[in-house]
Amino acid sequence: MAVINGSSRENGNTENLTNKVITDIEFTNFVLRDYSIQTIVDQRHTETGFQPVNDDYDQLIEAILNHDIIIFSTPIYWYGMSSLMKTFVDRFSQSLRNTKYNFKELMQQKTFYVITCGGDKARIKGMPLIQQFSYICQFFGAELNDYIIGEANAPGDIERDEYALMKAKQWNQFFKRNINQNQINRN
Numbered sequence: 751m752a753v754i755n756g757s758s759r760e761n762g763n764t765e766n767l768t769n770k771v772i773t774d775i776e777f778t779n780f781v782l783r784d785y786s787i788q789t790i791v792d793q794r795h796t797e798t799g800f801q802p803v804n805d806d807y808d809q810l811i812e813a814i815l816n817h818d819i820i821i822f823s824t825p826i827y828w829y830g831m832s833s834l835m836k837t838f839v840d841r842f843s844q845s846l847r848n849t850k851y852n853f854k855e856l857m858q859q860k861t862f863y864v865i866t867c868g869g870d871k872a873r874i875k876g877m878p879l880i881q882q883f884s885y886i887c888q889f890f891g892a893e894l895n896d897y898i899i900g901e902a903n904a905p906g907d908i909e910r911d912e913y914a915l916m917k918a919k920q921w922n923q924f925f926k927r928n929i930n931q932n933q934i935n936r937n
Contacts, residue, residue, distance in 0.1 A: 751777040751929065752817035756824035756835030758783055763867040763902035766909075768823040770918040771865060771898075775925050778817065782834040785810055790840040800844045807841050808848075815851070819861045819929070822883055826868025826876045826899075831883075839886065857890035863921075864894060867914070869903030896921070 753772060757765050760783075785806040793800045814820065824835040831839070845853040864883045868876055876899045884894040898921070900914035901907070908914060 751775065751819040751821065751925070752814045753777055753779045753821045753823055754814065754835070754838065755779060755781045755783075756822070756832040756838070757781075758832060758834060759825075759905075762825060762905065763900060763908040764823055764825040764865060766906075767867055767898065767900045767902075767914055767918055768821065768865045770915065771821070771921045771925070773922055775922070775929060778813070780810060780814060782838055787834075787837050787841065789837050790843060792843065794843055794847065799847045803844075807838070807844070810838075811841070811845055811853075815853075815856050818859070819863070821863045821865060823865045824879075826866050826872055826879055829868075829875055830879055831866075842886075854890055858892050860890075860892060862887045862892060862894050864897040865900075865918075866897070867900035867902040867908055869901070869907075872901050873899045 751772070753768060755765060755768065759765075787807045787810070788803050788805045791801075791803075822831075822835065824831045827833070830836070842853070862883070864880060866872070866876055866879060880894070880897050880899070883897070887894045898914055898917045901911045902914075
């Protein structure tokens with residue numbers, strides 16, 4: 751299991767909710783704020799394709815590709831994913847042109863989840879973010895398996911969102927039962 755953490759704040763609500771999901775589960779935590787990932791220079795349609803970029807993206811995406819389950823964990827910032835997550839996802843275009851592997855095919859084999867938190871009626875206003883991740887998964891020929899939207903704004907607010915906490919506990923129990931048996935499949 752790979753957790754791609756797109757929060758710019760350490761110990762924020764989204765990170766805390768994600769930690770409840772992955773308690774006592776083997777996972778690799780990729781905290782995007784700890785990596786240098788440059789914004790994309792779109793060279794999809796040039797003859798030579800993307801030029802090498804001197805940052806951590808290639809190393810990061812190759813490590814993530816070694817996992818079967820991917821959890822995108824990002825706070826809702828201005829009704830979308832964080833800029834750290836968006837920059838990372840934008841670079842998928844570069845991976846699509848990478849001749850070392852078939853990125854789309856590899857991503858199609860993954861099982862995807864999203865965990866997010868926000869204020870201002872997040873369960874309603876966060877749905878476009880969930881739809882965006884759903885479309886990203888569909889592009890690869892995969893599905894977004896499930897998501898949790900937490901209602902939280904100030905640090906620690908997530909501890910009052912009983913629905914999100916309950917769902918995080920359910921996910922944790924599901925992963926504990928199934929991850930070791932390799933029984934998690936796309937629905």
